[in-house]
Amino acid sequence: MLVRTSDRRQPNTIDDFGFGSASKRAVSLNEFTYRKGTEIYGEKEPAEHVYQVKRGAVRTYKLLNDGRRQIGAFHLMDDIFGLENGVQHRFTAEAVVETTVRLIKRESLQALAEADAVVARNLLRMTTSNLEHAENHMLLLGRKTAVERVAAFLAEMDRRAGANTMSLPMSRRDIADYLGLTIETVSRAVSRLHCEGVLCFLGNTQREIVILDRQKLQSFDAQN
Amino acid sequence: MLVRTSDRRQPNTIDDFGFGSASKRAVSLNEFTYRKGTEIYGEKEPAEHVYQVKRGAVRTYKLLNDGRRQIGAFHLMDDIFGLENGVQHRFTAEAVVETTVRLIKRESLQALAEADAVVARNLLRMTTSNLEHAENHMLLLGRKTAVERVAAFLAEMDRRAGANTMSLPMSRRDIADYLGLTIETVSRAVSRLHCEGVLCFLGNTQREIVILDRQKLQSFDAQN
DNA sequence: CGCCTTGTTGAAGGCCATCAATATAGGTGG
DNA sequence: CCACCTATATTGATGGCCTTCAACAAGGCG
Structure with a gap:
């Protein structure tokens, strides 16, 4: 706020x-x-x-x-x-x-x-x-939790990237304002997915992301 | 959940x-x-x-x-x-x-x-x-608080009702699921607006509502 | 009137926001 | 190329808003 x-x-x-x-x-x-x-x-x-x-x-x-x-x-x-x-x-x-x-x-x-x-x-x-x-x-x-939102976002970007690795052009603030969250919550959710082995980063960057397990990523979302 | x-x-x-x-x-x-x-x-x-x-x-x-x-x-x-x-x-x-x-x-x-x-x-x-x-x-x-959501909802319904009083066909559960809240939070927000003199109920019903102060109602929303 | 659904209100808890500190990245100029 | 600086990101601690749980009240319909 x-x-x-x-x-x-x-x-x-x-x-x-x-x-x-x-x-x-x-x-x-x-x-x-x-x-x-x-x-x-x-x-x-x-x-x-x-x-x-x-x-x-x-x-x-x-x-x-x-x-x-x-x-x-x-x-x-x-x-x-x-x-x-x-x-x-x-x-x-x-x-x-x-x-x-x-x-x-x-x-x-x-x-x-x-x-x-x-x-x-x-x-x-x-x-x-x-x-x-x-x-x-x-x-x-309206209805998804923080992790579900971030997982859905990453899945969306992954789908549109086509390639195996994706390079997010937007900042954490942009992601947060897209998902109705704060940057800290987005960061924590990404960290969580990182720890769970869903994704990893390329080199020392935070915007170059590789999805390691798409099925697992999907399981963090709550699709219909 | x-x-x-x-x-x-x-x-x-x-x-x-x-x-x-x-x-x-x-x-x-x-x-x-x-x-x-x-x-x-x-x-x-x-x-x-x-x-x-x-x-x-x-x-x-x-x-x-x-x-x-x-x-x-x-x-x-x-x-x-x-x-x-x-x-x-x-x-x-x-x-x-x-x-x-x-x-x-x-x-x-x-x-x-x-x-x-x-x-x-x-x-x-x-x-x-x-x-x-x-x-x-x-x-x-994504970005509004509970009271802002309910105020926006009532304003929307009021606008579409045309008349001075409105009769909401939907239950509190429907309203909650529309606004991404729980029924309790919706109820509390409506009560709050009632106490503040923004609205009152017709007779003993909770779905027949009269907006007493449209300007005040609008002030509870956070429009651009 | 009695049952059941719907709505209100209170108390406690949890998820996310806020505040704060640190770390890292990216850009600029030396 | 490295030092420096600033913007961005991560992580921890705390707090607040909304949810959850619970009890009660009110309304609707037989």
Whole structure:
């Protein structure tokens, strides 16, 4: 219930990137690169674009008036985010690490969907996919214990990593705010899973993780 | 963390309604009435219909293997639920009280959306509306205190009731499972709001509630 | 009226948050 | 490349909010 002031909602706009306006476009015309921790768009801002992660990771979150934060989702490579139907964003989006995104104008997408039923169906499918994730996350936040949440999180990341080892781009604070916990509780849960032989770390890092026993990891979650 | 066995997932099918097959249809051909506590559809069941509440109230929820329940939403009059994009339901739906619903065949709706862009857009709008609710609920479940949750719940119900008094169709257990709390904590929070002069009860009932001070109620929540 | 379900209130306990100290990692400049 | 510094992560001690357990009260329905 702590009020966090610094490092929250830093007013980074396009002008804060540190290089000139002309050099802001990366490879392609509709691509853009955000530095670590910078805001991509803010809650309640007009939703002019839809985004796809080309490289890096994005967190989308809501804040309470006293600074409590709930991260709704992490968006990794190829994920689409900022897909609002209304005119304004319902989350704030920030780059977790240096992140390159592809941009699509919302209204052009909407026009395309109006004309093409396939596009419309894909739009609906993506929205439904977001909904499904939110529904599962409600169950996690409302009814799961700390270890279950962390196990579910690691399983989710492991699934999306594909490879045998995963490199988490987000900090413990991000994980905590995603799981509705504190950083200490997350740390303890990870340590517990480490002791139980579920996972180990690569080298001296805490973000490079290898899942040693996926079945055991799953047993720490309480899936239906 | 209690395992609830009875009154959960009771195997009520169409045949358990207590009256004959011929009398099951109510007013119209595509309407159906469910008695209090009966299942409308189960999680993982094929999604053959979309539903609209004509009268009554519906809860949609997920269960963990040990019986912990998370209600994702309550559906009141005119609300549409069971709107899945995939082939199977992601929640179980039950009638909170005696409830009449209108039925629409999913595939016919899908065909309609394929042909008519307006229908497609409405489908997307409704799905987005569900998503928005889920997103707000994640913030509640992840970061709000007990009193804040109950205040937010009462505000939500008050908003949808329209009238000055509201009659909650759901039990304290339902409310608790919606808010990620226990019935005792819900009861205490309501009592607290009662003592603080935010609300009062009508007659000797606990479900007929009058909000006396909406501004004060809002101050107990911690909205952005 | 009596039974059973639902809701309230109190007491005690547990899980997670908070506070605090230390350790480790990552970045910067010498 | 190492020393230094800061941000991040781990671990321990303590506390508080909510849960659990328990008893009682109230309401609903036969």
